[in-house]
Amino acid sequence: MMRQYELVERVQKYKPDANEALLNKAYVYAMQKHGQQKRASGDPYISHPLEVAAILTEMRLDESTIAVALLHDTIEDTSATRAEIDEMFGDDIGALVEGLTKIKKLDLVTKKAKQAENLRKLLLAISDDVRVLLVKLADRLHNMRTLDHMSSEKRKRISEETMDIYAPLAGRMGMQDMREELEDLSFRHINPEAYETVTKRLGDLSTRNEGLVTKIEDELRELLQAQGLANAQVKGRQKQPYSVFRKMQSKSLSFEQLSDVYGFRIIVDDIPSCYRALGIVHTRWRVVPGRFKDYISTPKQNDYQSVHTTIVGPSRQRIELQIRSRRMNDIAEYGIAAHSLYKDGRDAQDGALSPKSNAYSWLRRTIESLAEGENAEEFLEHTKLELFQDQVFCFTPKGQLIALPRGATPIDFAYAVHTNIGDTCVGAKINGRIMPLVTRLANGDEVEIVRSGIQVPPPAWEEIVVTGKARAAIRKATRAAIRKQYSGLGHRILERTFERAGKAFSRDAMKPALHRLGQKDIEDAIASVGRGELSSLDVLRAVFPDHQDERVTVKPNADDGWFNMRSAAGMVFKLPGRSKASLEAADSDGPEALPIRGLSGNAEVHFGPAGAVPGDRIVGIMEKDRGITIYPIQSPILQKFDDEPDRWIDIRWDLDEANNTRFMARIMINALNEPGTLAEISQVVATADTNILRLAMGRIAADFSELVLDLEVWDLRQLNSLITQLKELPCVSTISRVYE
CATH class of the missing domain: 3.30.460.10 (Beta Polymerase, domain 2)
Incomplete structure (x- = not known):
């Protein structure tokens, strides 16, 4: 174990005017606090902070950092307090020791979320003072050098964390020798067979x-x-x-x-x-x-x-x-x-690290990405993407140098310049030529981004990009776009609900009711209605507590049929009392029903598994986190929602005459099991200007097969015409529409 005077001599070799009293005081304080504590190896615990301090002397760091190394475990593992350290060593050293203490509370954990939170806290502590990182890396290096005394499971866990985070972080900070030693020590425990073979x-x-x-x-x-x-x-x-x-x-x-x-x-x-x-x-x-x-x-x-x-x-x-x-x-x-950087009386002319240095720029960008990630796991993923990649260097048309991970695309380049440029990117010119956005950039490429004000980043971009910043920004933009869609749907639902109750809907009227709805802001509440998480009736009652929702009860008729009626709030109720025919004949195509158009890219409105086509009588069911699912009124699945009237939404078609969207419908055909049957059916489908989206086929008898076809058609008239033509085929026994 290193002696006190040996540590002081090491510092004085490269800094003759070092504050010897500070080092001695820190040594004595750490020795007293750690007392009889032992490490897993059986060595006195004080040997660990001493060796951490010795590693930092090899980097020629100032005496304040060496003192922090001696004290870095005192608050965590002894009776020492931040106030006591502040009083004895000053606020600066006290803050550094406490920063390291907060990190160690979550150190060496197995759960990914906690590991991510640990990394988040580490980088935030480093952003205040990078000496936290230097002490932390020296601490990890000595722990790795003495890892043999741990259990095999713990050795592997600590080594994986070192390989995932601390070794690449040391590399990103330019400390290549430390990175290599951390990697080799980790490699030895993660893959001992490979380590022995290569060695x-x-x-x-x-x-x-x-x-x-x-x-x-x-x-x-x-x-x-x-x-x-x-x-x-x-x-x-x-x-x-x-x-x-x-x-x-x-x-x-x-x-x-x-x-x-x-x-x-x-x-x-x-x-x-x-x-x-x-x-x-x-x-x-x-x-x-x-x-x-x-x-x-x-x-x-x-x-x-x-x-x-x-x-x-x-x-x-x-x-x-x-x-x-x-x-x-x-x-x-x-x-x-x-x-x-930490030596008093030095300036940038004497080699001090400028705040604009590349190492600190990367660190600041990484910390800024904290705001982009929705949770700690995303932050861990983004940081690992930044840590592990080698680099290529590209240029903007104005000559600005942009460093990117190897394998980066023009989309990564756009987000590296600015998030807004990435969000509005629609194309790219590489060295003056228009190239696909999936092109991998090479060293020296000049990249010009083509932008559009109406562009929204497609979610598929997340699988293309390689930088954490780009991936985080795309996820954020995608969440915002989906939230906007749900908010728009929720707003329309609330307008109709309030109108049918004889009330005026306004965002301002919702403010006093937010606490009763358990929502943080108005947009969240409206989007929750669109997602089906919050009933529009609950919003109405929260805004107007005295409102009485009048519902009509009808006695069941003998035919056990169903009939459709609206409440004052505009929801579709299914009550026993009429025939199914009367339900299908019920008027829901008036202006009060919620209009829908084509659903391409629409996150808040979906069709049921059997689809629906214009001309079908349709209803909507609110589903949590999916918005509205649309079913034909004949769908048997609707019976599951008979006891949940608040989830029913009246829907009507609202298509332009120039509609160019096809819709899916499912049919079932029983046909003769003989050569040419499938070809005949396919020929009729093609001649009718329809398309087979999906086909399933199975034998139901020796001579008959059952075909289930998912078709794409323009509307109900075209579908019925196709069904009539298929019925006329000699090979077709029966044919029916499937509404499941």
């Missing part, structure tokens, strides 16, 4: 190529120094097991097919020297085509800068090279921790 193969390869890395380093260094880059450093290493395994999986390669297991970094003084080194290397060795990337001119979103190339280098070995300056190397290794 063994890498070990065998290292034994066979003993001295190869050193040889290549020396040859590269000598070449660069001979060409005038005297201060150039060359560092080589074998790739990590998880990196090798991921490449084997993503490219479907065997271990023997991997040709770039070794990677080398060339570190020089400045940017001009980077490109000079690149020219020297490319002049000396053959370049592998398609393997060059310039992240100096176009940095990654996490501020990473470097030139990547692959060459067939010394000993005919294919190797990857990363060429960067020393400043770039610090950022590549330590990410946001390499910036002097």
Whole structure:
């Protein structure tokens, strides 16, 4: 276990004027509070915050952050309080410790919703002070290093969470070395067999190529120094097991097919020297085509800068090279921790991280997406989409650089520019050519979005896009569009209900009644009526508590038939007393009935399974979360709703003369089971200008088959004409309309 003086010495090596008293006080306080607590390994608990602090000293962080690392578990696991820490160490350190405490209350949970809420709280805490992230990542790294003392189930659960969230989050913040170690430690517990196999193969390869890395380093260094880059450093290493395994999986390669297991970094003084080194290397060795990337001119979103190339280098070995300056190397290794954002007296000219840095821009966009997701699970999904994707860089017509995940489409591009542009997108030009919206963008593409003011994002776009922001915005727009449809239907239902009760409907009149209806606002209440969750009669009674709904009771007749009548509120009641014929003859085509047109894309009105066609006598049934379902009056399923009169809605057709919408109807045919029967029936259907949407066929006797056809027709007249023609076929025994 590290000693107190060793920790202080580590900090003073890179910051001689560090506040030694603060570090000593934090150490003593943490030691006293944790007391005799033990870790699962049996070590004193204080060893954990000490090791977390030691990890942060490797990043050369200030003494305040080191103190937070020492204290980060005190509020959570001891009798320490926020007020006590504020008094001893100041509000700044107290806020950071409490932020980490709130996170740990939900840490390492199994339920997806709680894991998502944990991530939400983590990012919100980071938005106040990014040091929360640095301490959290160091905390997770030490926990992963000491995971062997946990049960196998817990090891796997913690490793999966680390692989899903913390490792990619470290990568997005530019902390590549920490990301790689977190991934390898997680890989070891998630897939131990694969980890052992890859590790063994890498070990065998290292034994066979003993001295190869050193040889290549020396040859590269000598070449660069001979060409005038005297201060150039060359560092080589074998790739990590998880990196090798991921490449084997993503490219479907065997271990023997991997040709770039070794990677080398060339570190020089400045940017001009980077490109000079690149020219020297490319002049000396053959370049592998398609393997060059310039992240100096176009940095990654996490501020990473470097030139990547692959060459067939010394000993005919294919190797990857990363060429960067020393400043770039610090950022590549330590990410946001390499910036002097937290050091007093520094400004942007001295390397401090600008608030406009790419890493913070990504973090802000991710946190903004909190408002887009309907729930914590959606937020987790959006964040994972952002974390895991590699990037492509595209441009607006004005030259603005837009970084997107690999595989992104013009729709993702539009939403990356602005949500409103994505919502109104109808087309795209890529490099001046009109291209489909499903086109995958490539590095360097110039994208121009074509917009329309009447566009609403189709729900199918959600399956096309790859960015969390686009997916969240499409879901939000889809929910808003459906809510608007239900609200429109609810408004029409309420207008008719109030009118038939002799009352005037207005939105303002609903305000005082919202609490009685259990609704937050007027639009929610109206949309609930449209969805069938709230009865229009309940709204009427809530607005006018003294209203008396008069209903007529009719004694049953001997024929056990049914007859149709309206209440003052306009609902269709089915009461015993008349023949079925009188029901069918009842007038419901007047202006009081709710008019419907074509239902294409209409979320709040649906037909029953057997359909209905213009000319049918129809009624509507309110169904929760589906709005109105329309049935022909002959449908036997309506009997299920006899005891629920408030769910009945009077419906009438309202079609233009130029109607070009077909409607579905179902018929059943008993026909001879002989060759040519189906062909004859199909020929009649086609000749009658109708279409078979669906067909089911089964044998009911040795010589007869039953055919159930779902047909698309213009109206009832056309359907009846078709049925008459089918009856005349010699192969048809019986035919009937199905109303189920």
